Amino acid sequence: MISLKTKYVGLDLETPIIVSSAGITETVERMRRCEENGAGAVVMKSLFENEISRTSPTPRFKIIKHNMGSYKTFTLFSYEQASEWGPDRYAEEVTNAKAKLKIKIIPSINCSTEGGWVSYARKMEEAGADALEINVSCPHSSITFTGKEVEKEILTAAQHVREAVSIPVIAKLSPQLTSPLSMVHALKDIGINGVTIFNRITGLDIDIEAEQPIMHRGYAGHGGPWAIMYPLRWISAIAPQVNIDISASGGVSSADDVIKYLLAGATTVQVCTAVYMNGYEIVQELVKGLTQFMERKGYQCIDDFRGKVCSRILGTTEIERRHLVVAQINKKIAPCKAACPIDQSAQAYVSLIAEGRFEEALKLVKQENPLPAICGRVCHHPCEAECTRGLIDQPLSIAALKRFLADYEMRMGVSPIQSVKLDKEDKIAVVGSGPAGLSAAYFLTQRG
Ligand SMILES: Cc1cc2nc3c(=O)[nH]c(=O)nc-3n(C[C@H](O)[C@H](O)[C@H](O)COP(=O)(O)O)c2cc1C
Numbered sequence: 001m002i003s004l005k006t007k008y009v010g011l012d013l014e015t016p017i018i019v020s021s022a023g024i025t026e027t028v029e030r031m032r033r034c035e036e037n038g039a040g041a042v043v044m045k046s047l048f049e050n051e052i053s054r055t056s057p058t059p060r061f062k063i064i065k066h067n068m069g070s071y072k073t074f075t076l077f078s079y080e081q082a083s084e085w086g087p088d089r090y091a092e093e094v095t096n097a098k099a100k101l102k103i104k105i106i107p108s109i110n111c112s113t114e115g116g117w118v119s120y121a122r123k124m125e126e127a128g129a130d131a132l133e134i135n136v137s138c139p140h141s142s143i144t145f146t147g148k149e150v151e152k153e154i155l156t157a158a159q160h161v162r163e164a165v166s167i168p169v170i171a172k173l174s175p176q177l178t179s180p181l182s183m184v185h186a187l188k189d190i191g192i193n194g195v196t197i198f199n200r201i202t203g204l205d206i207d208i209e210a211e212q213p214i215m216h217r218g219y220a221g222h223g224g225p226w227a228i229m230y231p232l233r234w235i236s237a238i239a240p241q242v243n244i245d246i247s248a249s250g251g252v253s254s255a256d257d258v259i260k261y262l263l264a265g266a267t268t269v270q271v272c273t274a275v276y277m278n279g280y281e282i283v284q285e286l287v288k289g290l291t292q293f294m295e296r297k298g299y300q301c302i303d304d305f306r307g308k309v310c311s312r313i314l315g316t317t318e319i320e321r322r323h324l325v326v327a328q329i330n331k332k333i334a335p336c337k338a339a340c341p342i343d344q345s346a347q348a349y350v351s352l353i354a355e356g357r358f359e360e361a362l363k364l365v366k367q368e369n370p371l372p373a374i375c376g377r378v379c380h381h382p383c384e385a386e387c388t389r390g391l392i393d394q395p396l397s398i399a400a401l402k403r404f405l406a407d408y409e410m411r412m413g414v415s416p417i418q419s420v421k422l423d424k425e426d427k428i429a430v431v432g433s434g435p436a437g438l439s440a441a442y443f444l445t446q447r448g
């Protein structure tokens, strides 16, 4: 029986997925939706000591699309700073959430004075919080961007909170620190139970016509699916070296991303932007995808594979630097094409498929091969034995790609073949109806 149960900073979670701090976790009703969709915990929208931050400007979000040819991604650029509530109303919501929900409730605080850190932390503990996340990384304003001695100030704040409460304390860090690893070591030494790696990055975007910064003419937070690699890199470095729970945050858009974070050593995985973009139901998909992965791999619990990738990461001196692949330009013909009995330009149609140009790929295949559906199924594909990608990991599945194109043609009803005029008087008889005979008949017909 597969179990997703996870111990995080001493708390028992049903799943390792946490909906992270943002407007989507501000009220009991929103937290309920996280619970209903399978989250193990929520980190509540941050409570700020600085009162001006409690009123966010509108609009708060802009989706910025990045298109480079057929490659597409997006950035969620946002200015949503703090919960609109003061400490008393916020604490009331913590107590309500604890009374009404089963999942673990983790409030988040962001303070600017020593007294603030201490009193807000105590208030959250008294309200019944299961743990406390300290947000020392808000991309709009926080110690990370205002302190002269950033690391020292973060540690001082963490120490005040640690001494003020006995519930588990988690520090949410910025990706803009110079040394996340040494910061996590230092936080562990003062008794911090977990770290969230990372918050969003501060950014700027510009309207080139108005020649003005967008998003209320300020710096704002930005992130998107592309943001996963930097936290992944640091988690994989920190997990084997510091015995502390790590909650991954940044760029999760699918169950694969959750699995990557766990393989890199994260204890839990947070999701935020994907909920804004797809709704709370995305959490169900993350849970389902994680369960399916574990079934496929035969894992019973997350500890069976947590951190498995860490020891497989090579250092700069260990990376294989020999040139395994040597371009065979002097042959003037791709090895796969040379190996193919009918000289099919496999390299060309594979490239077109990679760009999503299926009809052009099909047309190219048909110029040399009238039977792609059959070849894609029965050919013993000598092209794949010569595929140079095989020197790195595995050859491309050239025959299966051809089969895909043929099936695409039938499914979509597209035909790249132009009708031809039979303008020759002479008749040609083809003897034999195997692939060679049929192909000969086809090409002769094409020529009239
Ligand atoms: C609109 C928005 C509001 C956010 N508000 C907070 C916040 O109040 N406190 C906090 O610690 N992080 C906040 N975050 C950061 C998220 O909790 C999360 O760490 C970050 O977005 C990276 O995860 P993602 O790529 O899944 O969005 C916010 C993010 C977004 C997009």
Ligand code: SF4
Pocket: 339, 340, 341, 342, 343, 344, 346, 375, 376, 379, 380, 381, 382, 383, 384, 398, 399, 402
């Ligand atoms: S699958 Fe067969 S027909 Fe197609 S490119 Fe490879 S060798 Fe040629």
